[in-house]
Amino acid sequence: MYSASDLRKGLRIEIDGSPYIVTEFRFNKPGKGQAIYNCKLKNMLTGSTMSKSYRSNDKMDKPALSERPLVYSYEDSGQYVFMDENYEQLELTAEVLGDMRLFLEEDMKVDVLFYNGAPVGVTLPTFVVKVIEFTEPGARGNTATNVLKPATVTGGYEVNVPIFINQGDTIRIDTRTGEYSERVATA
Secondary structure: OEEHHHOOOOOEEEEOOEEEEEEEEEEEOOOOOOOEEEEEEEEOOOOOEEEEEEEOOOEEEOOOEEEEEEEEEEEEOOEEEEEOOOOOEEEEEHHHHHHHHHHOOOOOEEEEEEEOOEEEEEEOOOEEEEEEEEEOOOOOOOOOOOOEEEEEEOOOOEEEEEOOOOOOOEEEEEOOOOEEEEEOOOO
16 A cells, blocks of 8 residues: 555556556645645556546555566567467567557567556567668758658667668667667677
């Protein structure tokens, strides 16, 4: 059981039998009266968001969440197959994975989050290395500001990259934000 003083960004709580994650948190202490904890919460099953305020004496339940390390194997007609250390297979749908499925590569180690035995999310490595499959050539002389252009990487994900990045270059992408991080030197 959590109290309102335990609230922070990233905390997982249970409301009305559903797991929620705190996406934004703000503490407010008015001149008189109790402190107020304002939160934005995201439902981990449906993806819907809501705002909720708590007083300092409010209590929240801990969700029955567990995490297991798995290895991504392959994709089979919309089902993404993962394997654990005992070679047991687990299939996840594209809805559970969301955009994370575009970063998956064979033999990638991930952490799968379970709620009451059902998979609800995946945590990928912080950075993935991808090759640029298609991007327009950069316009010469257009370097006065930090100019970005769209590029498609292996797996089908589209990311904005600096204009000096060309087709065939290898880049590093931050999986938490989905943004370009840096160009990787190829030997």
